[in-house]
Amino acid sequence: MKVLVAVKRVVDYNVKVRAKADGTDVDIANAKMSMNPFDEIAVEEAVRLQEAGKASEVVVVSLGVSACQDTIRTALAMGADRGVLVETNTELQPLAVAKLLKAVVDKEQPQLIILGKQAIDDDANQTGQMLAALLGCAQGTFASKVEVGDGTVSVTREIDGGLETVALTLPAVVTTDLRLNEPRYVKLPNIMKAKKKPLDVLSPEALGVDISPRLKTLKVEEPPKRSAGIKVADAAELVAKLKAAQVL
Template sequence: MKVLVPVKRVLDYNVKPRVKADGSGVDLANVKMSMNPFDEIAVEEAIRLKEKGAVTEIVVVSIGESKAQETLRTALAMGADRAILVTAEGKVEPLGVAKLLARIVEEEQPSLVILGKQAIDDDNNQTGQMLAGLLGWGQATFASKLELSVDGAKVTREVDGGLETGNYKLPAIITTDLRLNEPRYASLPNIMKAKSKPLVNKTPADYGVTVSPRLTTLKVVEPPQRTAGVKVADVDELVAKLKALGVAK
């Protein structure tokens, strides 16, 4: 069984974002970038499935600028077999990503696509669902447990009432949640081996897909700073202030 795992290069989760002076976006100059944490979980899950013998090949793919090669090499060092980089300068919106992934799926013919439920830079949570819609495949989102069998995939997800378990026929799209697994660290020997693993460079034109943005960012601003709270002497004063604010009657 072949598994396709899309990964995204994002601002490292330990770095505090800074807005550009002109308000056009987040300043990414000279800051640490890394693999999207949810995608890292997806890569780890694919590797674990391969170690169990359920998967024979793991293909990782990234869509973005050429520096995303570093992210793909990280996935290869973790245990993926080969990589595809679709070079696209500028922001690629979720629909454009989903269309490109749909073309790659048609070309690679995987039985399963595992990807993070969302990227921590824009938090859209759209790509997996759009990809499933374009392909006409079943989808299981926010997976906290995944089991593969001859019949298909058994996915457990966390819901408000507890846990929800469903069975899905393959091929299918699965998006990962935080509690699915704990990603491994790539060892030095595997990092060295990753340099010789296949990495193919493509462009959106190779797949006949246009990724021109459909949305325009008007302005990006920092969230307002929280103001200091007010101390009250007793409950009566608290109630009086709440009444003044219209919170209490």
């Protein structure tokens, strides 16, 4: 079974981002970049499936600028076999990402596609669902447990009411949640080995995909600063203030 994992290069989760002075975008100049944490979980799950003898090959794909190769190399150091970069300088929105991934899936023919449930930069939570719809295959989102069987995959999903387990027929798309696993620490020898693993570079044009943006960002601004809190003498005063503020 071949597993394809999509990874995204994002601003590191420890970095506090700021809006540009002109409000056109987020300022990421000189910011530390890393693999999207949910995608890191997806890579870990794919590698664990391979280590358990459930997967024969793990292919990692990323979309974006040339620097995304660093993100792919990180996934290769975690244990993936080879990488694919669809290189473009155009802003990629969820639908364009899903279309590009579909083109890569059509080329690679994996039985299982694993993605993070969302990226921490745009928090869209759309690509996995769009990809499954474009492929016309089963999907299991927000996975906290994945078990692969003979031509099937069982996915335990985190939902508002608790947990839901769905049985999917392969090929299928699975998106990962935080509680699925804990990604391994990448050791230096594996980082060195990853430099020798194959990495193919494609273009959207070669895949025949139109990635023109459908949405336009009007303005980016930081949330307003919170005002100072106040103390109340008792519960009655608290209720009165809440009623005055029309919270109750």
